[in-house]
Amino acid sequence: MKSKSSLRRQSSTLTLRAWEFTGTALLTLFIWIFLLVFLSPLSYMVVTSLRSSDEFRDRSAPIYPAERLxxxxxxxxxxxxxxxxxxxxxxxxxxxxxxxxxxxxxxxxxxxxxxxxxxxxxxxxxxVFHFRIYWDNYINIWKAVDYPHLFRNSLIIVVLSEIGILLSSIAVAYGFSRFRIPGGKFLFFLLIATIVIPDSITLVPSYVIFTRILPWNGTYYPLIVPAFFGSAIYIFLLRQNFRSIPRDLDEAAMLDGAGPLRTLISIIIPQAVPAIVTVALLHFFNTWNELRMASLYLAIRPDLQTMAFSAQAFPTYGFTPEVLQTGAVMLIAIPLVILFLSQRFFMQDMVVTGIEK
Amino acid sequence: MFNVKRAPAPRSRSPKPDKHLSLRKYEATVGFLFLLPWLLGFLFFKLVPILAALGFSFTNFKMLEPEATRFIGLTNYLTFFKDSSAGASLFGSISYFLLSVPLEMVIALFLAAVFTSERLRGKRIMRTLFFMPSIIPAIAIFIIISGLIDVNNGWITRLFHLSQSTPLYSLFPIILSLWTIGPGFLIMLGAMQAVPKELYEAARVDGAGPINRFVSITVPMSSPAIFFSLVINMISAFGGVALLDRGLSYSQSLSPMESYITYQMFSFSNLGYASALAWIMFILVMVVTIILFRSARYWVHFPEESSDDEI
Structure with a gap:
């Protein structure tokens, strides 16, 4: 009797285990299939970039890169x-x-x-086909497009703009999170309001300012200088994060005679590294892919153009379809590498609480 | 000894409030200095341009002949009501917003909910993979999608044996919008993971099923994050930059109204009319924003802030 009931119990935990396992497997399988469909356009891009022109046009070619025997x-x-x-x-x-x-x-x-x-x-x-990867599209596009030069241009803009955005956004977020300022609530409300201001409203006057009042047309200044004045959404995210850091530590530092700047550098920043890395990464992706400002202000200077900007002209280059896909791979390669290298930090600490507060 | 030391205290009490005041003043000054970069940026890159655009919108300002600029009153705004392509662009922007944002929100919310399950394996790599398309610039997406639905060799046309690709082209912006769920998904996931486990345990004891638990615990507890995702999706649907930019130039923006504004600006150098259109767009976005923030009172549960609220 006793052994029977324990056996039954054992078998019921076994079925429970089996159910749990099936549930896990089904759920994981479902999400992976969803992911596969979600990313299938990217696999099309990669596969096509590894095909030769003949193979691309051959409708009987298999789905993987292959060559006719x-x-x-x-x-x-x-x-x-x-x-x-x-x-x-x-x-x-x-x-x-x-x-x-x-x-x-x-x-x-x-x-x-x-x-x-x-x-x-x-x-x-x-x-009759056999699996073969065709690398020549990459060699050809490398010869046709001056990637080292475009890369250098993009890098200059990204690095300078990144310095600007981090310096300013961290400082302003610190100001919003730690100081009693008369009218501070109103200023914070203004900050939130600027997040939703559409870009088109500032487009025309900014264009007049940057080309007529300042002689900045055909330079990197319109792309870099605004970064030194902070970005509302990054300030908001950082301020949320800074507020979650206990104040005891910075009060202790203040008592030890540390000034506000010293407290920011030695107490706040070390504790906010994940949030700061996230903001830096978001800004990196935005600047790397930036096209609006580049097409407005760099159109007259082809030698200053960025990687994203050059890709805009690809469809007019007369590239064959497979080389076009190769161009797309080249364009997204660097942001993707950065994303995968940083996935440990990225958005890990971005818990957003009240937006109104 | 102690008495001696304490004795001078009452005497020094009179300058103390003064000192306190100067401390507050010092704090305000330093804080203000920290805010200065953003305040200057707000002034020169937001406030002045917005007001200047308002000014331009009442003139016939043309880039190439600025000396001929004259005040023409509300003419530009009246032109908008007669300009059928401007109306169509505005309608296009609004319908893109109404179609893409709910779809993005539902899919991102669903994914975030699934990702909170302990049963799902390989979460970290999947998080990154779901986020990945959000950082692909729009020009690359355009190249990929046009290849994918290419009449002769695209996978989709080969798979479904389609001869005409026209209906697929109209789906293209929706596909593009689904590839921007990344930031919203991660923000909502972060909030859902922060929900205390005890709440679920208590609900389970009370006999609440998974759907019930999701509706009555997960959604209210993560509502600020859901609201924030909604706001950033709204901004990007109207063509602004929120967390991630698709890297579209104005002339090919997903928001037809924005494309139309740049079309007026660069093809006709009609800056006055473009400014009027931009102001109409601005008012539209502000109205939507106010509606969203008003609605937040009914469904977003903002946590009680701690005592340092007065900052």
Missing amino acids: TYVYQGTTYQLYKVPTPDGVIHDWALVKPSRLSSQFIDPAHPEQGLIDWNGSWRSLDG
Whole structure:
């Protein structure tokens, strides 16, 4: 009796385990399939960038990068086809003399048998492919586009703008999170309000300011200088994070005679590293992909153009479709590498509480 | 000894409030200095341009002939009501907002909810993979999607044996919007993971099922994050930069109104009219924002802030 009940209990925990396992497996499988569909356009991009032009146009080519097998017969190269014969066997034969109703093939395994006649339309036959990665698109686009130069331009803008945004946003967020300022609540309300201001409203006057009042057309200044004045959304995120840091530590530092700047550098910043890294990364992605300002102010200086800007002209370059996809890979490669290197930190600490407060 | 030391205290009490006041003054000054970069930026890159745009919108300001600029009153605004393509662009922007934002929110909320499950394996890499498309610039997405739905060789056309790709092209902006769920998804996920586990335990004891627990615990507890995601999705739907920029130039913005404004600006150098259109757009976004913030009172549960609230 006793053993039976314990057995039953055991079996019920076993079924529970089995259920849990099935649940885990099903859920994980479902999300992975969803992810696969979600990212399938990216796999199309990668696969296409690894195809040759002939292979891209070949509708019978498999989904993976592959090359048609060929066979050299009497000094001429012929393509291999999967040829079914009446006895039910499918042979990999090379097509020597194509013709509409019946064609002549050669068996690469037994070339001594000579040409084989086969009745049927050769156009309905599938080719024989083997997996092969074709790297030439990358070599060609590297030759056609001056990537080192574009990379250097993008890097200059990103580094300077990053310095500006971090210095200013950290300082302003510190000001908002730690100081009693008359009218501070109103200023914070203004900050939140500026987040939602559409870009188009400031477009025309900024353009007038940067090109007429300041001689900044065709320079990096319109892209870099605004970063030194902070960005409302980053200030908001950092301020939220700074407020979650206990004040005991900075009060202790103040008592030890540390000034506000010293407290910021030695107490606040070390504790807010994940949030600061997130802001730095967000700003990196935004600046790297930035196109509005670049197309407004750098259009007259082709030598200053950025990677994102150059990609805008790709469709007009007359690239073949596979090279176009290669260009897309080149464009997103650097942000993706940065994202994967930083996934440990990225957005990990971004717990947003009240937006109104 | 102690008495001796304490004795001077009452005497020094009179200058003490003064000292306290100067301390407050010092704190305000230093705080203000820290805010200065943003205040200057707000002044020169936001407030002045917005007011200047308002000024321009009442003139026939043309870039190439600034000396011919004259005050023309409300003419630009009246032109808007007669300009059918401007109306269509505004309608396009509003419908893009109404279609893309709910879709993004639902998918991101669903994903975030699934990611809080302990049963899901490989979360870190999946988080990154779901976020990944959000940092792909729009020009790359455009190249990829046009290849994917290419009539001759695209995977989609080959898979579904489609001969005409027109209906797929109209789906293109929606696909683009689904690839921007990253920031919203991560923000909501962060909030959901911060919900105390005891709440779920208590609800489970009370017999609440998973859906019930999600609706009555997860959503209210993470409502500030949901609200924040809604706001940033709204901003990017109207063509602004919130957390992540798609890297679209104005002329090909997803928001048709924004494209139309730059079209007026660069094709006709019609800065006065462009400014009037921008102001109409500005008012529209502000109205939507106010509606969102008003609605927040009913469904967003802001946590009680601690005693240092007066900052």
